[in-house]
Amino acid sequence: MLKRVVFFTGMVSVFVLSGCKSLSKLTSRDNSTAKAAPAKTATAKQQREFLDGIEITPGAAVTSRHKTSTTNASSVNSSANKDKAAVAKDMNSFNIERAGYLQLKYAVIIDATVEKLTNIPLLETIDKWWGTKYCMGGSTTDCIDCSAFTQVLMRDVFNTSLPRTAQEQFDNSEKIELADLQEGDLVFFHTSGRKKDITHVGVYLLNNKFVHAATSGGVMISDLNEKYWQPRFRGAGRAK
Structure with a gap:
């Protein structure tokens, strides 16, 4: 009987010791599992650091590793x-x-x-028409006569309307003395026909010079004192 008790007690002891070892192993496994968790935490931390590196500026383009664009x-x-x-x-x-x-x-x-x-507009208008050939009754850049040229120039530069012919322009202008001539005044000539007829007209510039459409050279600048024009001069007028 005593032997049985001793045997039974020994078996219980072995069973208890065996259970403790199993429990220790199980606890060890749980601890190892618990220790693995920080690895994920470290990864998450690294990801957070990467996200923290992005620069964001209101109203700007978002990029990484480069300065943000401030274009707006x-x-x-x-x-x-x-x-x-x-x-x-x-x-x-x-x-x-x-x-x-x-x-x-x-x-x-x-x-x-x-x-x-x-007077730059005056110079530009003269330069535009410079050399345009003369033709009786003409009024285009292909050919133009003297009174049509004065019409165009006075209209475009001085905002003044003139009648069509040289005689009409003479009749409708205020007569002035030669010494009172100013830029934009009209100068009149008799070049053919009856001596009292006004057959040619030009626009006075300065320094005795006038611009006109001449039969010989088209639109050009001449001098009142030239041998041809001086004896044919009939007076000066200012457009009303």
Whole structure:
């Protein structure tokens, strides 16, 4: 009987010890599983660091590793305005160069200083028509007569309307003395027919020079003191 008790007690002890070892292994496994969790935490931390590196600026393009673009509507408008200003500046520079060229060109022809040639539209109109051949009754850039040319020039430059013929322009102008001639006044001549008829007209410039459409050379500039024009001069007038 005693032997049985001893045997039974020994078996219980073995069973208990065996259960403790199994429980220890199970606990060890649980601990190993618990220790693996920080690895995921580290990965998440790395991802958070990557996300934290992105730069975000309100109203700007979002990129990584590069500085954000700060382009917005105001900067685009500013750039457009600068472009317009540059174009306007270039156009203004072109106009100044064009005006300067015409002033130099006609200062030589008129024998005057550049500073006196301030009416740029007048110079531009003369230059546009310069050399256009003469034809009786003509009024285009193909050919034009003297009174049609004065009509066009006075209309485009001085905003003044004139009658069609040289005689009518003479009759409808205010007569002035030669010494009172100013830029834009009319000068009249008799070149053929009855001595009292006004058959030719031009527009006075300065320094005794006038621009007209001559039968010999078309639109050109001549001098009142030239041998041909001086004896044929019949007076000067100012458009009313």
